[in-house]
Amino acid sequence: MARERATALLVDFDGVLRRWDPAVAAGVEREYGLSEGVLGEIAMQWGRLQPVLTGRVSHAEWVASVADALAESVGSPERARAAIEQWQRYRGEIDPDVLALVREVRAAGVRVGLGTNATDLLDADLAALGLVGELDVVVNSSVIGVHKPAPEYFQAACAALETPPARVLCVDDQDWVIRGARAAGLSAYRWSGPEGLRYVRAALAY
Structure with missing residues (x-):
């Protein structure tokens, strides 16, 4: 029996909408x-990583722990902190093709959610990258306290999208997330680049 066409899109951030x-x-x-x-x-x-993705520690605390661990290997806390600060200044780049798709499907009446395992820096990143207002909902693991691919994550995402799982298409670049989404009842597509745009358009009902 053929699946219903999706009426909502849940798109991953890192590896899909944002590139590094x-x-x-x-x-x-x-x-x-x-x-x-x-x-x-x-x-x-x-x-x-897991504690910061579930909101048990802040992004700043996670970064400090990375600097501490790096200091042990380089023997200089100051050098480690400087390296981490410089590394963290870069916040990635938006994939223009994916953003164009998001705008296209939203204009056609399809709800789009950003579904991401992220830290409490996500809102600042979205603002810095010009994404405020570009998505209907943002489902951040560190806010809801559970990360992909847990079924509870996808339940929360579908609730935020106000769409039953069978009508939500999840697009992610990680196989383990795709398996989790399908187990939770969503359609799911493994993203590997712009060649996937045609599939996503065809899978959505608009």
Whole structure:
């Protein structure tokens, strides 16, 4: 039996609507004499990252913990803090094709939610990147206290979109999130780049 076409879109932030240029972190690592990839390795350690994504610690506290861990490896707290501060100044870039899609589907009456595992810096990032008013709802894991791919996350997202799960299309760049969305009853599409725009348009009822 064919699924109903989706009437709401839940789009991921990092990796879909926002892109990160890896050259920025690589440049900071070279400038401060750090090993290649160390910033991401430390920052994304799940035991450090999970609390900030569920709102148990603030973005500032998470950044401080990253600097502390980096200081242990470089032997200089001051150098570590300077490197982290420079790395954090870069807040990514909006994918213009994805933003154009969001605007297009919203203009056609499709509700669009930003569904993201994020910190309490998200609102500031959205403002800095010019996204205020571009989305109908923002579902931030650190606000609701649970992160993707938990079913409770998707339940909260569908409630915010005022749309039943079977009519929501989730677009994300992580396989584990796609599996979680489908398990929660949503349609889901694994994003790998602009070639996915055609699929998303076809999957939405507008």
